Amino acid sequence: MDQYRVLGHPIAHSKSPQIHARFAELTxxxxxxxxxxxxxxxxxxxxxxxxxxxxxxxxxxxxxxxxAFARADQVSARVQLAQAANTLSLVxxxxxxxxxxGLGLVRDIEVNAGxxxxxxxxxxxxxxxxxxxxxxxxxLTGPRRIVxxxxxxxxxxxxxxxHRRHPSLQQEASGRTELIALALDxxxxxxxxxxxxxxxxxxGAALPIDARALRPGSLVYDMMYxxxxxxxxxxxxAHGAQTRDGLGMLVEQAAESFFIWRGIRPPAHEVLxxxxxxx
Ligand code: ATR
Numbered sequence: 260m261d262q263y264r265v266l267g268h269p270i271a272h273s274k275s276p277q278i279h280a281r282f283a284e285l286t287x288x289x290x291x292x293x294x295x296x297x298x299x300x301x302x303x304x305x306x307x308x309x310x311x312x313x314x315x316x317x318x319x320x321x322x323x324x325x326x327a328f329a330r331a332d333q334v335s336a337r338v339q340l341a342q343a344a345n346t347l348s349l350v351x352x353x354x355x356x357x358x359x360x361g362l363g364l365v366r367d368i369e370v371n372a373g374x375x376x377x378x379x380x381x382x383x384x385x386x387x388x389x390x391x392x393x394x395x396x397x398x399l400t401g402p403r404r405i406v407x408x409x410x411x412x413x414x415x416x417x418x419x420x421x422h423r424r425h426p427s428l429q430q431e432a433s434g435r436t437e438l439i440a441l442a443l444d445x446x447x448x449x450x451x452x453x454x455x456x457x458x459x460x461x462x463g464a465a466l467p468i469d470a471r472a473l474r475p476g477s478l479v480y481d482m483m484y485x486x487x488x489x490x491x492x493x494x495x496x497a498h499g500a501q502t503r504d505g506l507g508m509l510v511e512q513a514a515e516s517f518f519i520w521r522g523i524r525p526p527a528h529e530v531l532x533x534x535x536x537x538x
Contacts, residue, residue, distance in 0.1 A: 267295075274534065278510055306327075310352055338357060339425065341360070480503045
């Protein structure tokens with residue numbers, strides 16, 4: 260059977276094996292997908308071993324996404340923009356890298372939550388790896404404006420500059436989008452969509468923004484799911500926002516990986532509903 264792995268540290272909590280097993284079942288694909296705990300200093304050697312074993316593909320999660328980008332023989336434009344990869348195809352001894360995080364986020368917002376992003380005002384909170392992974396695909400939906408707000412404003416500025424320069428984003432849709440970097444504590448106007456890509460909720464940090472950043476009916480999205488996402492989403496809900504956690508993004512980014520590897524689109528919506536019910 261074709262072999263796939265998810266590499267991370269820690270990895271025990273990963274739901275990817277469960278999600279991909281269900282995708283395989285529902286699409287009639289014969290494959291095996293397993294977790295692999297990789298020692299922090301052993302990512303490169305692990306990948307060489309997997310290549311030698313004939314493993315077909317890997318998902319890569321924290322903290323190895325940047326190392327996966329650095330090791331890849333070929334990278335997609337999305338990987339160049341994110342400087343990180345979460346989906347590796349191992350083909351003829353070569354590592355082909357993609358990043359499906361942003362695609363998964365966009366699909367969860369546009370298809371599952373039914374909110375088309377074209378022409379909207381988006382606030383992206385954070386400028387670390389999680390934010391970098393989604394900014395390119397968000398720009399390609401053609402919003403009116405994206406503000407990247409970060410505690411360390413210089414990091415938001417660097418991320419914005421890197422995206423402004425990238426040839427894959429010099430297209431008509433993204434060319435019309437106003438892209439701005441701000442400090443988290445700057446005065447923010449109101450937005451249609453607010454996406455939390457900071458690690459603040461894991462640290463139990465205070466809420467990052469003022470409620471004036473919300474419009475009635477704004478969509479407030481936290482890329483985390485489960486308990487860490489709750490304080491921010493509860494606060495947003497109390498201010499009249501529609502709220503959504505990152506479980507759909509998790510399933511949709513997995514579906515994009517599955518499509519890259521197998522050429523078949525699994526019924527992500529169905530798997531998301533089952534996962535949500537099981538939680
Ligand atoms: P990740 O891969 O999860 O994005 P990261 O690259 O370390 O992790 O980035 C963490 C992000 O969360 C950064 O945007 C960070 O802000 P700084 O760039 O100023 O460090 C943000 N972050 C972490 N803790 C935070 C807090 N308590 N309040 C606000 N932002 C926080």
